[in-house]
Amino acid sequence: MESRHVSTVIAAEPDAVYAFAAEPENLPRWASGLAEAEVAREGDLLVVESPMGRVTVRFAPPNEYGVLDHDVTLPSGAVVTNPLRVVAHPHGSEVVFTVRRLDLAAEEFDRDCATVARDLDRLRELVEGGS
Template identity: 65%
Template sequence: MRSRHISTVIPAPASEVYAFAAEPSNLPRWAAGLAQSAVQMRGDELIASSPMGEVVVRFVPRNEFGVLDHAVELPTGTIVTNPLRVLAHPDGSEVIFTVRQIELTDDEFERDCDMVAADLGRLRDIFSGARDAPGA
């Protein structure tokens, strides 16, 4: 099984990026690979309509370390654990997502990596002066 770390630097403090990314209602604004429309909360679980169908997402509790790891239960019942970090960076913050090739062909893995890169790009754009930036 291969893993790939995908990252982007965002011109905003890590605490702000973390707070935005950790808010479930913000997921459709930047994480289209996970949530294509408004998400529903069921206790601590997040229910989202994704490109794969309906998924159940369980994030680690909010923390001061920038950890946004989450487990995604796919429609097939497979659970994929996704490491996601928001780190301080000299230019603001860096968001790092680890994609793992679990039950994916090489082409599917590349597609997933491209989707994650696009998601992180949308998150970066939100904090790069885009009109829908937090607080704008």
């Protein structure tokens, strides 16, 4: 299985980046590959309309390590685990998302990686802009 680490550097402290990215209401603002509309909560699950249809998302519990790993349950019932980390960087923070190819064709995998890169760039713009 092929994996690709997609990252961006954000000129903000890791705690601030983590807090913004971990807030479910912010997901539609920056995570277009996951949330296209308002996020609903069902217990500890998030329910979102995504480009893949209605999915549920379960994030790692809040933590001091910048871990935002999340499991996405697709409409088919398949569960995809997505590693996502906010780590300290000399210029603030680096956000790293690991994209796994799984059963995707090469073109689909490249498209997923490009979507994640755009999403992380949007996260950077929002955090650095103070929005």
